[in-house]
Amino acid sequence: MLSREQLIAEIKKKKSFLCVGLDTDIDKIPEFLKAYPDPIFEFNKRIIDATADLCVAYKPNSAFYEAYGIKGLQALIDTCKYLPKDTLNIIDAKRGDIGNTSDKYARAFFDEAESGMGFDAITVTPYMGNDSVKPYLAYDGKWVIILALTSSVGSKDFQYLQTGDDFLYEAVIKKANTWAGADRIMYVVGATKSTEFTNIRQYAPDNFLLVPGVGAQGGSLEDVCKYGMTKDCGLLVNASRSIIYASNGEDFADAARAEALSLQRQMAEELEKAGVI
Numbered sequence: 001m002l003s004r005e006q007l008i009a010e011i012k013k014k015k016s017f018l019c020v021g022l023d024t025d026i027d028k029i030p031e032f033l034k035a036y037p038d039p040i041f042e043f044n045k046r047i048i049d050a051t052a053d054l055c056v057a058y059k060p061n062s063a064f065y066e067a068y069g070i071k072g073l074q075a076l077i078d079t080c081k082y083l084p085k086d087t088l089n090i091i092d093a094k095r096g097d098i099g100n101t102s103d104k105y106a107r108a109f110f111d112e113a114e115s116g117m118g119f120d121a122i123t124v125t126p127y128m129g130n131d132s133v134k135p136y137l138a139y140d141g142k143w144v145i146i147l148a149l150t151s152s153v154g155s156k157d158f159q160y161l162q163t164g165d166d167f168l169y170e171a172v173i174k175k176a177n178t179w180a181g182a183d184r185i186m187y188v189v190g191a192t193k194s195t196e197f198t199n200i201r202q203y204a205p206d207n208f209l210l211v212p213g214v215g216a217q218g219g220s221l222e223d224v225c226k227y228g229m230t231k232d233c234g235l236l237v238n239a240s241r242s243i244i245y246a247s248n249g250e251d252f253a254d255a256a257r258a259e260a261l262s263l264q265r266q267m268a269e270e271l272e273k274a275g276v277i
């Protein structure tokens with residue numbers, strides 16, 4: 001589990017704010033891994049070993065594990081246990097429900113003694129409001145990562161609806177800021193929305209932003225940094241497919257490392273440029 005201070009210290013030490021997305025798809029992993037008893041875990045283990053010194057966070061996306069039933073859940077549990085202790089380990093579950101149901105989701109992903117999974121952070125949808133988010137915040141030291149402005153094309157359907165003077169995504173940030181501080185709440189903002197970062201920083205000057213959408217979705221790391229970086233960095237930039245499927249041959253872990261290294265080097269430059277390191 002990483003506090004805000006520890007996360008910032010890791011970013012400075014590793015000169016990286018990379019989050020490696022573990023969106024592990026059995027149809028995309030190298031053929032030779034299918035001979036292993038748990039190909040998904042075997043794939044993740046090798047990706048983690050190849051990238052751990054280059055990133056500060058991992059983000060398995062729950063859908064990719066739930067899709068395979070019991071086997072997928074076991075792979076997720078084993079992956080969670082294998083994740084390094086000095087990275088922020090995020091479950092991308094995008095949950096949101098009434099309080100007593102959220103309480104069970106929180107237990108599922110945060111309470112290692114109960115479920116086998118002790119993630120540090122979870123992505124949640126905010127639209128059911130405060131009581132749907134509270135149960136996650138009840139876990140001391142765990143992070144809640146709230147969807148604000150997503151990378152998806154469909155973000156325009158609701159997130160840009162005018163609510164009073166604000167777009168809905170702005171209202172989400174303003175309200176969620178009243179639930180907990182920047183030491184417990186992060187916001188998801190897609191890299192494909194980089195021009196909005198200046199605006200978002202007005203409402204969330206200190207919060208870390210989880211930024212998916214570089215790599216396969218075409219977002220610009222440079223623009224994200226230009227408009228979104230703070231004196232503490234304030235960014236976790238996720239890449240999934242562009243890293244983990246850089247090759248589907250025997251060299252997949254080396255290829256993933258090369259891709260992560262290229263991002264880490266760009267990130268080191270950005271951190272220096274902004275005076276974070």
Ligand SMILES: O=C(O)c1cc(=O)[nH]c(=O)n1[C@@H]1O[C@H](COP(=O)(O)O)[C@@H](O)[C@H]1O
Pocket residue numbers: 021023061092123149150151152188189190212213214215216217238239240241242
């Ligand atoms: O919450 C997320 O992580 C998320 C939010 C968003 O707005 N857009 C988005 O792509 N994501 C997730 O980030 C990852 C992006 O994967 P790649 O496009 O392969 O790098 C996937 O796991 C998505 O579910």
